[in-house]
Amino acid sequence: MERLPKIALPVVIGLVVLIILIAKSAVTIGPGEGGVIFKRFGDGIDTSQTYGEGFHIVAPWNDMIIKKVRQQSISDKMNVLSVNGLEVNVNGTVWYEPEYSKLGLLIKTKGENYVQELLAPAVNAAARSVVGRYTPEQLYSSKRDVIEQEILDEVTKLLDQQYVNVKRVLVEDVQLPATIKQAIERKLKQEQESLEYEFRLVTAQKEAEKQRIEAQGKADANKILSASLTDKILQDKGIEATNKLAESPNSKVVVIGSGDSGMPIILGNQ
Template sequence: MEKLPKIAFPIIIALVVGIILISKSAVTIGSGEGGVLYKQFSGGVDTENTYGEGFHIVAPWNSMIKYEVRDQSVQEQLPALLSVDGLPIEVDLTIQFKPMYNKLGNLHQTVGVDYYSRKVKPAINSVARRIIGQYTAEELYSSKKNSIQNEIQTITQKDLADVYIDLIQVLVEKIELPSKITAAIEDKKTKEQDLEKYKYLLQTAQKEAEKVIIEAQGKADANRILSASLTDKILQDKGIEATVKLSESPNSKVIVIGSGDSGMPIILGNQ
């Protein structure tokens, strides 16, 4: 070391310092991440720019905060919610969200990296509590799952957009009522289904009876009209028409004209 020229020491020191500065200044933002630059001495959070994936050089006294910008999914159980009739309801949700990429600086400045626990979860809890409190336990159990899901998502999306968070979707995975209430609702639904089935069978039987009555009435009316229209003159004419057709038949026969009742012909033959 004593044989090294004096100029070498400043060079070595400069190299060491340079390496340290570069190591502190080099920032790599990974796949699916976005970066927010905090400028220590010149304005704080850079809200104008979001730094994308790759290698970046920043001043050693500044810092780069990384955010996950992919779609994220969290499952939440919301206990102790009450229906409009005061019954306890447990709801399981799947919440899909992500930060607004172009607003990462604003999000970091106003909320911070723990934005899920500070904004997303409380907003979902509040809205879900308010919406579920509008329905009865029976409505929640039977037919309101999709309606609740859509209402929670629509209202919360707007609230979170104001704080630079994109709520992608809210899925209601389960709505659970006390077991006694569930059993009572199931029993009621079974009785309602049985009643509807009985009504259907009764209506079917009634329609069949009406059909038989209508058919019988039609036949009676037809017979009455036919009887009223068959006078002796018409019968004689029909008999003569039949006689003419029989006389034209190749079968051997003897026809005696005017010897039957009411002057109708008598037909004699070996067939």
């Protein structure tokens, strides 16, 4: 077997090294992700550019740091105090996304673990501030949507110029101590029953008023009718009815004289 030429070994070694360098330099950024370059022998994170989805070549002595840049969410359970000092457990979810063009600045100033080191503390602080303005009853019943908006406003202020945008805050559950919860539920039930009673009472009063008005209307109508029925009108009506009876083919009428009221007297008919 003939020996390989002396140049062959360096060529093979060079090819191996080249393949390793290409493999190390090739970076693929997935859907919904962004990347920033960390220059090992430069100034660290390159904040001038965020790399989008797809295939990229990076110098082998540099690193590509890849992070999700689409909308994401974190959920947390927090123990906070209400306005009267009662401990309340709040379960919430926050939707957020980093500013795509500022991803380098976000990582450089806040670190790669910015969710735990920046976002989560801000949400917790906002929740404590907002929940501390309300009573347990308000937290348990009708103030949920207002609380969500106030927490969102607080978080937005805390994260201003921090390169993270919070899109929405959802308060999923508010857990109170059992005794407080039962007391609130009893009070709400009593209020509901009171409202139902008042509704029935108002309805009955309206129905009674309606009947009174209808009865008064009928009485007024009868009074007007009675006042309008003079003897002359009654006599004319009687004559009109007698004429119609006389014109009927099924009747035979004999009229003799008149009654005390001046009306004709009908003696017989068939």
